[in-house]
Amino acid sequence: MKSLLLTVLLLGLVAVLKAQEDLLDDKEDFSGTWYMKGMVHNGTLPKNKIPERVFPVTITALEEGNLEVKIIIWKKGQCHEFKFKMEKTEEPNKYVTFHGKRHVYIEKLNTKDHYIFYCEGHFKGKHFGMGKVMGRNSEESPEAMEEFKEFVKRKKIPQENIFVPEMREECEPESD
Template identity: 60%
Template structure:
């Protein structure tokens, strides 16, 4: 057998002197006949495709970690109202001069139990209600669907805007927005975003006020 025959036997597993030589038989669908560089090109192309898929998956995971959906936010804990605004329906004598921490407890199916303490006629009043989650992220209802609460995240960590809108006969009759934070400290950046929210909602900055924050409501003797 000359060298040409031996080369053919090497790739086709043709017995040479009673023994098999060369590499295992390869499918012709993978090999370009007589062209080994073509096989290498296909391998490189496959590796490049797999690398692209892995990179796309990694980017998706990182984006999900950076911006979790609203329905995964845990609102449980103590919140402080740092600024408030109304749509002009709140009489001046009902504007609170001091507010107290709001407690929120996460319930099953995403509902939120909210406890508000306020000062009324020389007494501390505690009011508890449930914000029922809707199919729309960040939207809740309360008081037999007569109130709709929208929760909007700000760019400042642990600061949200809660906007409660009353409905009567299908029309809006009341609106109250609050800039809420996990701490009671001032935050100029969050305050600026709250003012931008007021403008975006076509509310008036004159109706915004910053109440005093009390640690705990205590009745005088």
């Protein structure tokens, strides 16, 4: 009887420790500079909206697990800085933006320091989905791209919708 009680207590302790481990995984620190290695869209992105060049993304951790994201968009030969907040949800690694109109899912890859940031929502009455494979350094990562292609397959997005814009460290407006 004592051995049965000890077994039950031990299993309970293992379950609690496992739950704490899972919570720690959910507390991943996404703060810092991120470099895009590739993008995909579900077919709803018009050709004129596909970025030619991209820049590092800066993420800052806020209170309660929320994140502030700073991106630079290249448009008509000019740099435009844009900030938005990603609000943590009850679901692990799921955030909402733009007053709940868009959902962002962050998926950790097996490739060290690489994640997929996948955003979906509605825009002008159409459902859209867009994903980015991001890393903490600017070096190319064939392993991360292979994992990204598997993700794209799981999402049932055509592989031809994957593209790799030119990555620039800094945004310098074009001179006349």
